[in-house]
Amino acid sequence: MSKKTVLVLCTGNSCRSQMAEVLLNHDLANDARALSAGTKPQPKVADGAIAALKDAGLPADGLYPKDVDAVMNENIDLVVTVCDNAKETCPVFPRPVKSIHLPFHDPHGEPLESFLRVRDDIRDRLIPAVREALGL
Numbered sequence: 001m002s003k004k005t006v007l008v009l010c011t012g013n014s015c016r017s018q019m020a021e022v023l024l025n026h027d028l029a030n031d032a033r034a035l036s037a038g039t040k041p042q043p044k045v046a047d048g049a050i051a052a053l054k055d056a057g058l059p060a061d062g063l064y065p066k067d068v069d070a071v072m073n074e075n076i077d078l079v080v081t082v083c084d085n086a087k088e089t090c091p092v093f094p095r096p097v098k099s100i101h102l103p104f105h106d107p108h109g110e111p112l113e114s115f116l117r118v119r120d121d122i123r124d125r126l127i128p129a130v131r132e133a134l135g136l
Contacts, residue, residue, distance in 0.1 A: 004077040004134045006034045013038025013065040015046045016082045016104045020122050022058050027127050031119065031136045035074060041065035046108055048065055048103060048115035058113070078133055100133050 006024055010017035017036035024034035040059065053060040066116045079099040094109035104121055130136075 008036040012042035014042035015049045027037040036108035037066045037068040
């Protein structure tokens with residue numbers, strides 16, 4: 001059985017979607033491959049997001065914001081929007097794709113503790129939701 005591909009979509013692709021991508025790739029490594037992108041990508045990944053991932057012993061090197069156009073030709077099985085703006089502006093994909101919306105607090109500009117809480121919230125709610133949506 002081949003791995004399912006999950007796209008985590010946010011506005012800036014600098015925080016929540018990046019943490020979700022890394023967490024999904026770690027926690028569902030045998031079953032899914034996660035990508036992330038933004039509808040309006042920021043110049044860089046938030047330092048707090050990188051610190052929160054490293055705090056959990058997860059890889060954070062080489063992360064960079066990507067525009068959703070960069071992943072349009074991927075064979076995506078599930079789109080997860082993690083902010084309301086991305087849900088409203090979610091692009092039309094070349095073929096029908098299942099999607100779920102699971103919003104998370106945006107910790108951008110807040111102390112590291114906020115990023116840690118959002119990271120843990122993503123792990124607690126998003127991983128099971130993706131597992132269920134993909135039938136894993």
